[in-house]
Amino acid sequence: xxxxxxxxxxxxxxxxxxxxxxxxxxxxxxxxxxxxxxxxxxxxxxxxxxxxxxxxxxxxxxxxxxxxxxxxxxxxxxxxxxxxxxxxxxxxxxxxxxxxxxxxxxxxxxxxxxxxxxxxxxxxxxxxxxxxxxxxxxxxxxxxxxxxxxxxxxxxxxxxxxxxxxxxxxxxxxxxxxxxxxxxxxxxxxxxxxxxxxxxxxxxxxxxxxxxxxxxxxxxxxxxxxxxxxxxxxxxxxxxxxxxxxxxxxxxxxxxxxxxxxxxxxxxxxxxxxxxxxxxxxxxxxxxxxxxxxxxxxxxxxxxxxxxxxxxxxxxxxxxxxxxxxxxxxxxxxxxxxxxxxxxxxxxxxxxxxxxxxxxxxxxxxxxx
Amino acid sequence: xxxxxxxxxxxxxxxxxxxxxxxxxxxxxxxxxxxxxxxxxxxxxxxxxxxxxxxxxxxxxxxxxxxxxxxxxxxxxxxxxxxxxxxxxxxxxxxxxxxxxxxxxxxxxxxxxxxxxxxxxxxxxxxxxxxxxxxxxxxxxxxxxxxxxxxxxxxxxxxxxxxxxxxxxxxxxxxxxxxxxxxxxxxxxxxxxxxxxxxxxxxxxxxxxxxxxxxxxxxxxxxxxxxxxxxxxxxxxxxxxxxxxxxxxxxxxxxxxxxxxxxxxxxxxxxxxxxxxxxxxxxxxxxxxxxxxxxxxxxxxxxxxxxxxxxxxxxxxxxxxxxxxxxxxxxxxxxxxxxxxxxxxxxxxxxxxxxxxxxxxxxxxxxxx
Numbered sequence: 001x002x003x004x005x006x007x008x009x010x011x012x013x014x015x016x017x018x019x020x021x022x023x024x025x026x027x028x029x030x031x032x033x034x035x036x037x038x039x040x041x042x043x044x045x046x047x048x049x050x051x052x053x054x055x056x057x058x059x060x061x062x063x064x065x066x067x068x069x070x071x072x073x074x075x076x077x078x079x080x081x082x083x084x085x086x087x088x089x090x091x092x093x094x095x096x097x098x099x100x101x102x103x104x105x106x107x108x109x110x111x112x113x114x115x116x117x118x119x120x121x122x123x124x125x126x127x128x129x130x131x132x133x134x135x136x137x138x139x140x141x142x143x144x145x146x147x148x149x150x151x152x153x154x155x156x157x158x159x160x161x162x163x164x165x166x167x168x169x170x171x172x173x174x175x176x177x178x179x180x181x182x183x184x185x186x187x188x189x190x191x192x193x194x195x196x197x198x199x200x201x202x203x204x205x206x207x208x209x210x211x212x213x214x215x216x217x218x219x220x221x222x223x224x225x226x227x228x229x230x231x232x233x234x235x236x237x238x239x240x241x242x243x244x245x246x247x248x249x250x251x252x253x254x255x256x257x258x259x260x261x262x263x264x265x266x267x268x269x270x271x272x273x274x275x276x277x278x279x280x281x282x283x284x285x286x287x288x289x290x291x292x293x294x295x296x297x298x299x300x301x302x303x304x305x306x307x308x309x310x311x312x313x314x315x316x317x318x319x320x321x322x323x324x325x326x327x328x329x330x331x332x333x334x335x336x337x338x339x340x341x342x343x344x345x346x347x348x349x350x351x352x353x354x355x356x357x358x359x360x361x362x363x364x365x366x367x368x369x
Numbered sequence: 370x371x372x373x374x375x376x377x378x379x380x381x382x383x384x385x386x387x388x389x390x391x392x393x394x395x396x397x398x399x400x401x402x403x404x405x406x407x408x409x410x411x412x413x414x415x416x417x418x419x420x421x422x423x424x425x426x427x428x429x430x431x432x433x434x435x436x437x438x439x440x441x442x443x444x445x446x447x448x449x450x451x452x453x454x455x456x457x458x459x460x461x462x463x464x465x466x467x468x469x470x471x472x473x474x475x476x477x478x479x480x481x482x483x484x485x486x487x488x489x490x491x492x493x494x495x496x497x498x499x500x501x502x503x504x505x506x507x508x509x510x511x512x513x514x515x516x517x518x519x520x521x522x523x524x525x526x527x528x529x530x531x532x533x534x535x536x537x538x539x540x541x542x543x544x545x546x547x548x549x550x551x552x553x554x555x556x557x558x559x560x561x562x563x564x565x566x567x568x569x570x571x572x573x574x575x576x577x578x579x580x581x582x583x584x585x586x587x588x589x590x591x592x593x594x595x596x597x598x599x600x601x602x603x604x605x606x607x608x609x610x611x612x613x614x615x616x617x618x619x620x621x622x623x624x625x626x627x628x629x630x631x632x633x634x635x636x637x638x639x640x641x642x643x644x645x646x647x648x649x650x651x652x653x654x655x656x657x658x659x660x661x662x663x664x665x666x667x668x669x670x671x672x673x674x675x676x677x678x679x680x681x682x683x684x685x686x687x688x689x690x691x692x693x694x695x696x697x698x699x700x701x702x703x704x705x706x707x708x709x710x711x712x713x714x715x716x717x718x719x720x721x722x723x724x725x726x727x728x729x730x731x732x733x734x735x736x737x738x
Contacts, residue, residue, distance in 0.1 A: 100670055183672070266665035288665040296635035296657040299677025301469055303552070306675040308668025 114166025483535025
């Protein structure tokens with residue numbers, strides 16, 4: 001990859017150069033691979049391949065474009081050569097144009113990604129070209145060969161994790177940490193129910209809760225999902241498609257209920273959650289797709305709380321706190337993102353369909369770039 | 370009142386004595402009043418007048434009994450000669466027998482009251498006969514001439530407040546403090562909306578929020594209510610019966626919304642509350658009478674919280690904390706309970722009808738004993 005960095009610098013300084021020039025001029029002296037040839041051609045033209053939305057709409061609104069301008073990092077920004085981008089439900093909401101935030105068109109979706117630092121802005125101090133990194137937030141979109149991100153949103157990706165796994169770090173683990181620790185204020189020894197535990201945020205929640213000394217209960221909608229959730233550390237697992245499964249959860253907690261619920265589908269489960277909570281318990285709402293009727297008295301009787309969790313981290317200080325919290329887990333192996341399915345950029349529409357389908361999801365959906 | 374204390378001690382030590390004895394034997398030497406004669410008769414018989422429920426049901430289930438045994442305080446308990454008892458919605462729920470707690474019958478309702486300490490158990494150290502006190506929780510019910518309460522649930526009533534006002538201290542101010550400070554964690558400088566501010570918990574919430582440096586907005590359902598809420602310290606008041614009043618609240622906060630909402634009727638207002646909250650805001654659910662459809666996504670978008678508040682204080686330490694917090698306000702005059710209407714014990718059914726009617730309430734409903 002140092003090779004392509006070199007090339008890119010060369011291109012930027014000279015602007016016009018033939019592709020054969022720098023293949024021959026490489027210190028490695030080897031024949032250019034197809035991939036590096038592609039990169040070279042792109043850089044020559046300062047264009048790249050990317051997924052873009054030209055008009056809001058369904059999954060088919062995701063178009064695969066081959067002539068997108070490579071973004072230029074500003075002083076405190078980093079250009080990342082993306083190797084894998086994570087697919088999040090929020091990107092489907094944004095794509096539809098009905099979310100509370102509406103991106104300007106044409107728009108490249110994508111928040112999470114992992115890759116190598118290609119170039120840094122003049123005031124960047126924490127990274128240098130070639131560093132393995134991940135981010136949960138880009139300026140220019142991550143479903144693309146190159147993306148620009150602010151330095152403070154970029155974090156080191158330890159060598160223990162693949163780029164695909166790196167693309168599963170940002171939103172899933174940052175959201176899970178914020179939901180569990182910062183919003184629900186879970187403590188060691190408490191009982192945590194992860195409701196929808198086989199998805200990427202669910203897996204992150206189970207791994208964090210387990211490592212922090214909580215007793216984890218998880219739900220999933222398929223036998224494969226239940227097995228996965230059990231394997232990554234849940235004490236007991238429950239199929240949320242089975243009638244009466246909440247009674248089983250109450251039984252498993254000796255009728256006391258759970259202290260914390262990480263909720264991925266509040267519009268379906270919130271009323272039941274309020275019944276399942278122990279005295280003083282908290283439901284952290286991480287996902288929701290509609291309205292639900294609840295009885296607010298349930299919050300009074302046991303003095304429980306419902307707290308909303310927004311996917312991007314909040315203040316700068318908090319962001320660095322979450323990163324500091326998850327780095328050791330990545331190095332030590334107790335944070336281990338699970339990859340559910342890989343897609344090419346051309347298959348982005350399918351990825352969008354899958355990420356919000358009601359079919360069981362097992363881990364992270366990733367676009368490999 | 371020292372007179373009746375004296376009499377009671379006399380009765381308890383001697384057990385049999387004619388009523389003329391201690392009227393003549395009084396140091397004041399005056400003719401016995403009808404009231405003291407009644408007290409004397411009761412004490413002779415160790416019976417008292419009290420409101421009791423013999424079978425769960427509507428307001429008519431409240432019966433006025435004249436031959437109820439005067440309870441005897443245990444080692445760490447206090448016998449209080451009740452002068453005024455507060456009427457709370459929760460007592461109507463308990464009376465119906467449909468609440469999550471079902472008292473044993475026959476049952477004397479009533480939590481709050483104020484009066485004079487009549488007698489103390491052997492291990493009581495904080496109070497002596499004759500002390501002015503209030504409580505938010507009794508063992509034997511407060512709609513009665515005498516009630517027994519645990520020492521730790523009894524607090525000093527400063528001379529600045531009447532007994533009627535003392536009967537408005539317990540649940541209203543303890544609940545308001547818990548909702549505002551302990552559950553919603555309101556801070557000086559924040560914007561607080563008290564939704565239903567002319568009732569007793571509402572008034573307490575406005576006075577506390579005002580004194581603690583918050584900007585207070587209040588709603589009420591009548592012009593008298595609005596005037597009252599304004600007079601006790603709200604910056605702006607809104608009639609919650611007027612269509613579009615929530616738009617006016619948003620305007621009053623420059624479109625930012627409020628940081629804290631103290632909610633007395635969540636089944637009507639909760640969805641609107643979630644819309645009215647500023648980023649990071651909290652709704653404290655203090656009252657609720659049914660179900661409501663909400664969109665949990667609203668909690669996510671602004672990372673807001675819904676926290677339930679149960680009326681009796683929690684742990685012992687917290688109870689003493691709340692009392693410590695409100696004592697200076699009572700002495701300094703910034704805690705000033707408003708009495709809405711006074712009833713006799715025979716009128717208890719009417720008080721129960723009024724406390725949960727949808728008619729505008731202005732302050733505390735009190736049964737004067």
